[in-house]
Amino acid sequence: MSYTVPGLTGEQAQTIIGLLQGRLSAYNDLHLTLKHVHWNVVGPHFIAVHEMIDPQVELVRGYADEVAERIATLGGSPKGTPGAIVADRTWDDYSLGRDSSLAHLGALDLVYTGAITDNRKVIETSGDIDPITEDMVIAQTAELEKFQWFVRAHLESISGDLVTEGAGSEASAADASRADG
DSSP states (O other): OOOOOTTOOHHHHHHHHHHHHHHHHHHHHHHHHHHHHHHHEESTTHHHHHHHHHHHHHHHHHHHHHHHHHHHHTTOOOOOSHHHHHHHOOSOOOOOOSEEHHHHHHHHHHHHHHHHHHHHHHHHHHHTTOHHHHHHHHHHHHHHHHHHHHHHHHHBOTTSOBTTTTOOSHHHHHHHHHHHO
């Protein structure tokens, strides 16, 4: 790395670049997963979920671009290849194929929990080093949380209980969602 932004040391920039590379791979994986769901969702809620997913795909693709550009701004080289996604992965590949709307939403609830949890870790670490990155990831996380709310609204009972509560895997969340629907 031959340069970074004013006010950051090379070491600080490398720390932030490492955090952002993880987010870049996660966002690339997430937008592909969302498109996969869009193509494979079936059942009575098909059109509602099918149409709900596409704007989120575009939003998350935009986040990947924003993160990649921040990496480059900091003097790094963003890696957006399929190999980078696999190398950076701390999660399993999305496990559902053609399935009901509710099953996919149950699985997506867990996907979003993972992405949001990891974003919050980046927010915590970057806040002490780079408030620009912190602010960017805060804004992205707020929108991901809002979309998770949209997903959860389909999985929530009138009393506010999630049918996926306590699910430890996408498959178990999908099973719980199918049983409720």
